[in-house]
Amino acid sequence: xxxxxxxxxxxxVWGVLVLTPLYFLYDFVGKHxxxxxxxxxxxxxxxxxxxxxxxxxxxIAADPLRFRPLMIPALLEKxxxxxxxxxxxxxxxxxxxxxxxxxxxxxxxxxxxIAFVKTRNRTFQA
Numbered sequence: 001x002x003x004x005x006x007x008x009x010x011x012x013v014w015g016v017l018v019l020t021p022l023y024f025l026y027d028f029v030g031k032h033x034x035x036x037x038x039x040x041x042x043x044x045x046x047x048x049x050x051x052x053x054x055x056x057x058x059x060i061a062a063d064p065l066r067f068r069p070l071m072i073p074a075l076l077e078k079x080x081x082x083x084x085x086x087x088x089x090x091x092x093x094x095x096x097x098x099x100x101x102x103x104x105x106x107x108x109x110x111x112x113x114i115a116f117v118k119t120r121n122r123t124f125q126a
Contacts (some may be wrong), residue, residue: 005062
């Protein structure tokens with residue numbers, strides 16, 4: 001359980017630190033990676049959803065065994081983003097070097113899976 005606490009605690013803190021500044025960078029994102037953003041509701045909605053997941057990661061970290069079922073959607077959150085980036089790259093809708101933004105999520109997805117396996121309730125094992 002200690003492994004899961006560390007992994008999910010790190011993921012939650014890391015996510016808050018990475019996502020929060022994006023609230024103040026809406027115009028910068030469009031200038032740095034054109035075209036300009038035109039749907040602020042999607043941009044800020046993504047950030048709000050992302051921050052909500054960071055809170056979920058911190059909840060899981062507080063009691064991994066109790067919140068083990070929540071690790072499954074946490075895995076989907078991480079791997080869903082990585083798979084999306086891969087598909088967009090294969091469709092040539094995303095430059096290959098932009099795949100790098102998914103590396104932290106891919107690594108955390110792997111660690112989430114390991115944490116999920118390691119936190120099996122030992123009282124129910126044969």
